[in-house]
Every structure is written in structure tokens, then in C-alpha cells.
Amino acid sequence: MEIIAGILVLLMIASAIAAALFKDLMNAVIASCIVSLIAAVLFYLLQAPDVAMAEAAIGAALVTGIFVIAVKRTKRFEE
Amino acid sequence: MKLEILLAVFFGGSLLTYLLGKISKRARDILAVLVLLFATAGITSLYGKSSTATLYTGFLDFPMVLSIHPFAWIFALTIAVVGLCAVIFSWLYIRKKGRTDFFYFMMLLVIFSMIGIVLSGDFLSFYIFWEMMSWSTFLLISYNRGKAIAAGMKYIVMSVAGSLAMLVGMISLYTQTGTLVFEGISGSLNSASSGYLQFILILFFVAFGIKNAIWPLHVWLPPAHSEAPSPFSAVLSGVLIKIGTFGFILLIYGIIQVQVFVNLGHALFNVRNLLLLLGAVTILIPTFIALFQDDAKRLLAWSTVAQAGYIILGIAYGTSESLSGGTLHFFNHALFKSLLFMVVGAVEFRTNGVRDLNSLGGLIKKMPVTFVAGLIGVCGLIGVPLTNGFVSKWLIYHTLIVNHSPFLAFVALLGTWGTILYSYKLIHHIFLGQLPRKYEKLQAAPVSMKVPMIFLSLTVFVFGVLPGLPLHVINLSELGFGMEPLAINMWGVVTGSGSIQMLNIATALILGGIVLWLFFRMGPKNTRADQMDNYAAGAPVPADRYQYSVKFYDPLTRMIAPYLKDIADNFYSALARGIRNAGNGIRRIYTGDVGNYALYIILFLAILIFIQLYWKVW
Amino acid sequence: MRKLISIILLGIVATGLFMSISQIPFGEPGERMGDHFIREGVKETGATNIVTAVVVSYRGFDTLGEVTVLFTAAMGLGAVIGLVRRKKTHPVIEPASLIVYTGCRFLFPVILLVGTYIVIHGHLTPGGGFQGGAVVASAFLLMYLGCRGKRIRENLSRGLESLGGLLFILLGVTGLLIGGDFLFNFLPLGEAGTLISAGIIPLIYLAVGLKVGSELAGIIDHLIENTDELSE
């Protein structure tokens, strides 16, 4: 049980750093979507089903949708 | 007449004048004078009485107390009289300028707040009237736009600084003694340490010094006086400056008993010596700066600063004779200085706005009465016998010489020498010399201006010949302060080491005058030389060529000017520039870049955490 | 340079946080407010899902605040955009491929059903107003992305929003009138575990679900609808 959590946490941190470093904003948005998905799974592991559902529905779906629309409206690449 | 009725009616009257002004200008002028007459009558009726009355206790349960005693009576009467003459003077002077209702309302408000200050019995009402005086003066100084705005700004910034210093002083007195009423404070102040008293004195010195224009704090006075409308500069320099003197006397003699004040602080740094030194400097530097001024009102302004030095000498010296000398000099200075400002105002009114001494001249033929008034005022300023200036200056010189402080006496004499110089410059440039062509059709000063001038010149003479009248009242006030009064009689002062009796001097002068007049009558008449036949080899010399009242004292100016740059003024403008640059510098923190702003937040957090990690503060 | 400074500062902040974390042992059963809710939660509120009990009845005021935050965001969005509603028809929309189009049309009702199920069973099984509302909103998101040209009517979503909010407040005020305290649970608690139980909690969660669903859909609609010509 601990190992799964450890791997997921490492994955999450890796994708967070990726979101920071990506030049292409679309990739960064997808990276942040991965972060919140893994967070939803972690919430599940921490015995918090309500929060997992909320995080998945809002954090992963809606926030990513809003970010995609936003990147569409503004510049695709950083700088 | 009860005090609070006097103040209430006065304030109501000034409000009424403002509103009445909207309806009819004439009625407003008359009402303004009536209000002032009522005030003067009210104050004279209070002669000799000492009474207190609580005005209002709603303010954070600090009682606001009014009290009258002979010492305050002199100041109140002077303020009322000078104010009355100024308002009468400004009838015609202000008519053609704009915003006249505002001018009268502010004028009455200034006089009201000055009388309020003088009559107040506790620090709270003292401070409230002080602030009302400050901002109404500010509005009046900036009244005629243009350069007056900078003068008004300089005045209000310094007076706000001064009143804040006073606020801190007054509240620390409250924390020390538990009350703001003067009697209460003086009663329970003897337990205070001399260090604390010196701290209080320094604070109040800043507040009263600014108002009294003592040397380092006088910077606002010259621009303020020359830019303010003449009737108001008469009040401003005649009486408003002396509110600082009233404060000093109240503080030194009323609250911190004079014996304590005299030997306060160790030998070298003694507050009394500091005050005396500054008084001396205040006499010297402004007098010689006044010599260089080409603007009549600026010259008078600098002379006011100089005369204030004499008063400070009188007060700070500490003996009863010096106090009476200082107070008498205040009284006399108020009279002849406002007279001089009215003279200049009349000239300015007639030549519509010309104050430059170099372009005036020879007005003696056109405005004889103004000339006589100006002459008497100047004699009072110099201290010619038979004028009131002589008596007060004599008293000050007498105390300085008798009490062995030769340096101060020398400075005072040097000051008087300088006063003679610039007074003569004033009279000569305006009245004597050749009448420029453009003033041929000049009329004399209007009646409404002549009346106050004549009245003030009479007072200068009367109190010159009969100094006993004011001295008697001053004695009464000194009794109030618990000092032994002077030996005086109607004609003058009798002291152990020399006395002055105006009676003998007057008779001697009159006899001398008659003899002189006889010689003049019998002596050979000098011939009247026609102007045209002169050394200009027959070529017609235009009248203006004889205009020789230009750039008086030029050689003296060239000699002294380099040493007498106004150091204080440069210091203050450097200070203002420093603050402006600091403002611009600090503004740079807000760079506009959100990254920096977020960095500031995290920096603040990191600093707080670092304090905890490193020093375990908590 | 900025990178270096921020790394140092974040380092200090991290050490500070870690220092305070070491005081909170991971997973040890300290005495917590939550134990009371677990013990008496079902008896006092009648809801088997304790989290919903906490969210709605114990800390109902937070949820009211929460709904207001979302309402503010929706209003703020509308104000900032200064929406200029163009004519219904978009000039040229190449329709998504047939599979996506029919797939969306098929999935839309299913997601709606799942969303409403989650909302209604809030007090029984994990889930509730917020999560159900979000699912409903994602259904609308799917509709926008999948098949263009479909728009919910503006004032319908606005009306639903304020209705949900007003319902919530009315429930609270009636609780105040009847029980003396705002949001007092005045309906019978019923038998735990059944659909009609736990007093006003399902009603409140219904109102919240209604509001959150219409609000998030409104936000999405604003975002997509927003044409980028300047508003002034």
C-alpha cells in the first residue's frame, strides 16, 4: 500500500515539475490535469471518496476545460 | 461681560458677516466693524478682573476652560484694537478684489481664534484655537493666488509641524500631571525632573518659535507677509507673531515658574542661554537682510522678525524688568508695525499694486498724511524719544547692561543701528526724493484708510509720552505671576540705577525744538535754485534723472551680502527636495510587475519564519 | 537572479512548514472534533454520509458562503466580460465528425442522469451537491465541445441559479423561524439509510446541486461564448 502511494506521489511531483518547465502551454495544461488526477487517486487512498469525486469532476475535468479554452484565446507558446 | 458670551457672539458675528455679504456689501462691512467694536468694548470692560469659566466638557471629558487675567488682557486688547484698525483699513482696500466675503469671514475668524488663544485657560482650548488660527491664516495668506500659494504652503507645513510638536508636549504634560488646565499643571509640575522640563521646553520652543519667527524657524514669515493682502499682513505681523510670545510667557512665567526656568539645565546647555542666543541672532541677521530688500512689505516683514528678537530677549532674561520691557515692546511693536504696514498698504492701494521701493519716491507731496503716519511709525520702530518704542527699548537695554550681559547689549545696539538704516531707506524711497512722472495725478489716501492710521500714530505718541498706562497693567500681570513689580509712575520708570521720566525729556525736546525753530526763522534764507540751471551744461535734464532713491546702501550690500545668505531658508528647501526625492525613490518599490509583488509576500513570510528559526524569538 | 532569490526564500518557507509539520504526527488518532461527528452524526442529522452531514448541517454556513463564492465568481465573470451577445448563428462551424456528434448526443443524457443521481443520494453515499453539479456541468461542457451551436438559454441558467440560492436561504430562514437557529433541521429525520431521510439535508443539497450545476455551466458558456472584441 505504501509503495503505490510513494510511486503516485513521485509521479505527481514529476508532472508538477513538467508543468513548470513546458514551453508549450497546452502540454503544461495537460501536465496540471495529470497532477489533479493523481491527487484524486491519492484522495481515494486516503479514504476520502467525496473529495476524490469532487477533485476528479472539478479539478481534472472543469479546470482543465477552462484552461484549454483560455490557451485557445491567448498565446499558445510561452514568451 | 462673561467670556463665553464674548467668544460666542464674536463667532456668530463672523458667520453672520459671511452670510450678510451675500446680500449687501455695505451692511457686511459695517457689521464686521461692529463685531470688532463689541469685542474691544467687551475686553476693555474686563480690565483688572481675573475670572475663569468652563466653556465645554464634551470632548473626551477634558474640560475646556476660559480665563482672563491682566497679562492676557493686554494681549486681547492689542489684538482687538489692531484687528479693528485693519478691518476699517480693508474697507476700500479689498473692495475691488474678488471673494470679499471670504476675506472678511477669514479675517474675523483669525482675530476670533487669537482672542480665543489668549483667553484660554487650558491646553485643549489653547490648541483648538491655535489650529483654527493656523488654517484660517493659511487660507488668507494664499488669498491672492500667484506666488501667495507657495508662501501659504510653506506657512501651513511649518505651522502643522509646530502644532504637532505642541500637541505632543501638551499630552506629555497631561501624562505627567494628569490634567490639561494651566493651574493644575503648574501646581503639580515641581516634582518633574529638569531633563523632562527641558524636553517639554524644547517641544514648546519649536511650536512657539515657528509662530514667533525665531531665527532658524522664521523661514515662512517673509514670503507670507509680502504675499498676504496688506490689511492682513498688518494683523499678521503686528499681532499674530506675538501669539508665540504669549505662549512663551505663559509657559515660562505661568507654568514653569521663572526661578525654575532660569537655572534649568547645567552651565553650558541652559535653555535660557539658548533662547537668549537665538534672540540675539534673530536681531542681527534679519536686520541686515532687511537692508537689501527692494519690496516694501518684505522689508517690513524682515524687520518684524528682527523686532521679535528684542521681545524674546526681554522675555527669556527672566527678571521682572526684562519681562515688562519685552511685553511693552510687544505692545508697542504691534502698534507701529501695523501702522507701517497700513502706510505701505495705502501707498500700494493708490499706486495699484506697486511695492517696489526703487520705482516709488517723492510721494510726500501727494500723500502728506500717510507720510506723517509713516514717519511716526518709523520713529516708533527706531525708538526715538517721545515714541513708545523708546521706552520699551530703554527697558530692555537697561536690563541687559545692568545685569552684566555686554554681548547681548552690543547686539541689541547693533540691531538698533541696522533698524535706523532700513527705516530711513523705507521712508526715503517711498516719500522723499523726486516724484516720478507717472505719479503726478496721485490722490491722497482715502479717509477710511487715514482714520486708522491717524489713530495708531496718536497711540504711538500717547504711550510714548505716558508709558505709565501700559506699564501699570503690566505690573498687575507680573503680580499675577508672583514677581515683584517695577516702580513706575505715570511718566516713566524709576529704578535704582537710573530712571526715565518722559516729562523731563518731553519738555527738553519741546524747548530744543522752539530754539531750533527760532534759529531757522532768523538765520539767512538759502536761495531757491532752479532745477534747470545746473551742471548738465544747459542740456535739459529730464525730471526722472534726479530720481536718486534707487539701490540704497548698495556698497554695504555688496560688502555684507556674501556672508548673509539665508542659511535657514536653503536648509528648508534642501529638506523639501530631499523628501520629494525620497518619495520618488520609495515609489520605485511598486515596480508594476506582479512577480515582484508575489516575491514581496513570500519575502515577508520568509523573514518572519527566519526570525523564528534563527533567534527563537518566541 | 530572481530564480535564485525565490529558491532561497522557498527553502526557508519549506523548512518553516516542515518544522511545524513535525508537530502533527501522521495518522495518529489525536482528539478531534471529527470523532464527535462520527459518533453522533447519524443520530443528530440522520445522514449516513458523515461528510455530507458536516458539510450541510454542522457547517451549513460554510456551504452557504461557498455557494455565494461561486455566485460572485459567475457575476464577476459576467461583469468583466461585458458580454455582447451576438446573433445565435455562428458564421461557419464545421460540424464535428459524425461519431463524435452522435456519441455526445448519446452520452449527454447519461451523464445528466449520473449527475442527478449523485446529487440526490448525497446524504447516503459519497457525493452530493458539489460533485453532482460538477458532473452535470461537465455534461454541458461535453455538449459544447462535441456539437457546436447548442446553447442553453441564458436566462434559464440565470433563473436556476438564483432559484437554488433563494431555496437555500429560505430553508435556512424557516429553520430560524421554527427552530430558533438558522439552518435548523426542522423536518423529521426519518430512518437512516432510506432516500427520504435526514430532514432538510437532501433539500439543501438539491438546491446546492442545482446552483452549482447551472453556475458552472454558465461559466463555461461565458467562456466559450465570449468573443474577444473589446468590451468598451
Added chain:
Amino acid sequence: MVNPVLFIVVPLGLAFAIPLLKYISKKIIRFVPALAFLFNLVFALRLIPVVMDHPVHVHIGGFIPPMGINLVAGPVGMLFVVLIALVGFLVSVYAFHPVKEKYEDRYHILYMLQLTGATGVVLTGDIFNLFVFFEILCLASYSLVAYLGNRAGIESAVKYLIQGSLGSGLILIGIGLLYGQFGTLNMADIAGRIHSVQPVSVYVPLVLFITGFGVEAALFPLNAWLPDAHSSAPTTISAVLSGIAIEVGLYAVLRVVFTLFGISNMMGFFLVLGVLTLLIGELCAFSQDNIKRMLAFSSIGQIGLLVFAFSLASTQGITGGFFQLASHTLGKALLFLAAGYMITRTGSMEIASFKGMGKTMPFTSLAFTIGAFSMVGLPPFMGFPGKFMILKAALHDGQMLTLILLGFILIATVIEGAYFFRVVQVLYFAGDDLPDRERAPAAFSRLVPIFLFTGLIIVLGIYPSLITDLLDASALELLDRPGFIKSIIP
């Protein structure tokens, strides 16, 4: 005796109802906020005598405090509720004139939500509830700053949002740490348990709270958002932001420092921070030429003075602080309304363009002058008793540090006098070449609030004892921490 919860619920209900009211009639929407805050004002004033002797506690949902959320309507809370309702009502009367034709209803909804959030922050007794209402206040302020949609508004809103939500994130971490430590969210409960734990572990949450709430309370390094936000927001909103939003942020800091943690040895730090904020605010304001930006920086200055007053931690100091807070709220709201009304006439925010306004808008410029004089602390106006009390408390305190800082405060007040009088001079005495602005008919709905504010400032300046007893009670509530805890957790 109305239940304090209604002060939050009534404006909220009306805010929710406005979209529906739109269908009935567009015109009455303008009057809804004024109605809501009039209700708040009247019932809050009626509640004050009750609150004076014992605070009113409200349990939401009927659960006793540590379990449920509770509202604490003590003297401090009621003072703020009255201030918010008063300024809210008068500014909404000012806003009868349409701010922006379109989206009239959205402006009023956001305005009501902003003030409801402020009332919520002030009344609640639970830290997470405090965070939620704080978030409502911030979110409404972000949208209202961007309301005009012009270039400056959007930029300031973005910057304000980024700094504000960074602060909120820190607050949330603080709440998490506190809950991990004590297992409860009720303020009084936490306050009771704070001393059971050795102080090092509680220091970090305290610091997080101070930083988080400090962003909204505009302490020195955290107030970079304030000048931009206040100068580019619509007039009514900068009046509310300056008048209420910062004060509520300061209230939150006070509640955290005094009631929650009850620390006493951090006061030296706060004294220095307050005077630093004051000096920087006044110096920056001195070199501004845009009037709203100048007023914004002067708000930063005044907040610094308030922080100094409160961190004296004596009853006199806190009473003086509350009085100065009330005088700043009324004064600054008056100044912003008067300046805004004049800007609608001159067209530009530059101070130079206000030349000769004394003639074209005599009443508004008179009101502005009175507001300026009150800010500087001249006697007949409300600023004077405030400064008087703060100086009295500082001198009573008597430590060397306090006296040195007092010197700086005086210098800052002189600078403040300088730039306020400069504006007064421009209004009345500047320039003979008066631009030929005819005296347009004054909008009645805009002059009434300006007059009422001026009247209040003069009355409270002359007779300050009117509200000092309420202020003493609130100072007592802040200082008497065990009493506060016992009254909630019996």
C-alpha cells in the same frame, strides 16, 4: 432584538433575488442594496445597547460552538457592522446614478456580496468560516476593480487577484496546521488550547495568518496591489475598498493576533511595521499627481497609523485605534466620493485638472476640504480626537522605542498635511484662468451622501464622547482574552 445572523442573510437573500427581480422591473434594482444596508444599519444600531453589556452569541444550525459554527456579535463586531452598513448605505445612495449602463444588476449584486462578505468576516467566530467570507469579500473586490473593463482596471484586477489568492492559499495552510494541532476550528476553542502547546509549533500558523490577512490589510510589503486597485476601480468601489475592505483585513489580523494567539512580545515588530507602512504610504502619496492614487497611498499611510495604535496593546491605544479607524473610514469614503464626483466633471484624474473647482463645484470642494482637514487631524473635525487619543496612548506607553516612532509619525503627519493642503490650494486658489465650466445641476443623489459624511465628521469631531463608550467596550473585548473564551466555551 434581531438575530445577528440576519445581518448576513438579508443582504445575501436580496443579492440572490436581484436576477429574478430583473424580470419584474429594471429600475427598482438600484434601490435594493440601499434597502438591504438600511435594514442592517437600523437593526445594528438597535442592537448596540444590548451588546454593550453582554455579547450576543448565535449558534448556526443549533449545534453548540466547538461542533457547529457560531457568530459572535460583540462590541467589536457590532462597531464594524454599523460602519459597514453606514458606508454601504451611503455609497449605494451615491450609486443611484448609473455607474455603467449595461450590467447594472451585476454591479449591484457584486456590491452587496462584497459588503455581505465583510459583515460575515466581522461577525463569525470560526476560522474556516472567516476564510470563506474573506474569500467572498476578495472575489467580489477583484471583479469590481475590473468592472469598468478599461485597460487600467483589468491590469489592476489581475495583479490584485494574484496577490490576494496567494494570501488566501497561505491562510488555508495556516488553518490546516491549526486543525492538525488542535483538532478544532472554533476560534475560542483554539484560543483556549493555544498555551497547552509549546509556542514554537504554533508560530508558523500565526505567521501564515498575519501574511495572508496582511495582504488584504495592506501592511507594508504586502500592499503593492492597493494603489493600482483603488485608482482604477469605479469611484464608489474605491470608496468602499478604502473605507471598509482594508479595515476588515486589519480586523482579521487583530482578531488573529489578539484573540486567537494572544501574543504580546510581537508588539515591537508590529510597532515598527506600522510606522514603516505609515512613512512609505505618506512619502509615496507626497509624490503622486493622480488624485485617486494619492488617496490610495494615504490609505496605506493611515493603516500604518492604525497598526501602530493597536500594537500599543493598552486600552487607551486600542480605543484610540478604533476611533481613528472609524474616522478614516468616514473621511476616506467622503474624500473618494467627492474626488470621484469632481472627476466626472473634470474628466481626468490629474490633480492639476482640478484647478478652480472651488468655483464650479463649491459644495463638493468644501466637503473635500473638510475631509482633507479631518485626515490631517485639525481640531473641529473627527481626525483630531483620533490622533489625540493615539498620541495620548503612545506617550502613556513611554518606552523609548515608542517615543522615537512617535517622532516619525509626526514627520509623516506633516508630509500628509503638505500633500492634502496642496490639493486644497489647487481647488481654491490655483490659477486665474478658470476653465469656463458652467455649474451643471448637481445630481441630488450624489450630494446627499457627501453631505451626510461631512456632517458626521463634524459632529463626531466636536462631540467624540458619543461613541467612545462603545470603543472602550470593544477595546476590552480585544484585550480580555479569557473572558472572550469563557463566554463562548462555558
Added chain:
Amino acid sequence: MNFLSEYTYYIGAFSLIIIGLYIILVKKNLMKVIIGFSIFDTGIYLFLITVGYLREGTAPVFSKSGLDAGKMVDPVPQALVLTAIVIGVAVLALAVILAIKIYAHYGTINLRKIKEQRW
């Protein structure tokens, strides 16, 4: 090793918070900063939930009858996170709209260039 297993979730939560803050402080692009905020918020929610976790605890829902109350996870942080998530969404939606309007006004979302409101 037990330190890692003991504090895995805490480490995960705080590294997310620190990375989120890093992005906000360093990045020039406004959209990147908003993504930073989203990561920062997710980190906070993870931290809040881990505070309320009990070792081998069960979810606080009485779905089955046999569950004993002793071993249940603390429901309060979950309630807080539920509210915080929706607040996070609201703020992000507003931030995104403002970013779009900034782009419409300035033509760029590089924060170093959006500097008109300064001093």
C-alpha cells in the same frame, strides 16, 4: 526509510505547494502563473486531507451496517476541502477570464510587459 513512508503524503503535498509557489514567483507568462495557482491549490487540498487521515481508517460513510466508529477517518478536513476546491475553481475561472481580457487589451500576457500601473 520509515521517515519516507511515514511522511510520503506530507512530502507530496508540500512539494506541490513549493512547486506551485515557484511557478507563481518565477514564471513570466500569466497563464503559467494561473497553472501554478492550480498546482498550489491541489497541494493545499492534499495537505488538508492528509492531516485528517487515520492509519488503516475507513471512509466516514456508514454504508454497511457493520462498520465500527472507532477506525473512521476524520470527516472535517474533507468538508473543508470540498468547500476549498469550489472556491479554487471560482478564483481560477475569474483569473482565466481576466487573462483573456488582458490579452485582448495588451496583445501579450507576458507579465514583465504589463507594467502600466506602477509607482
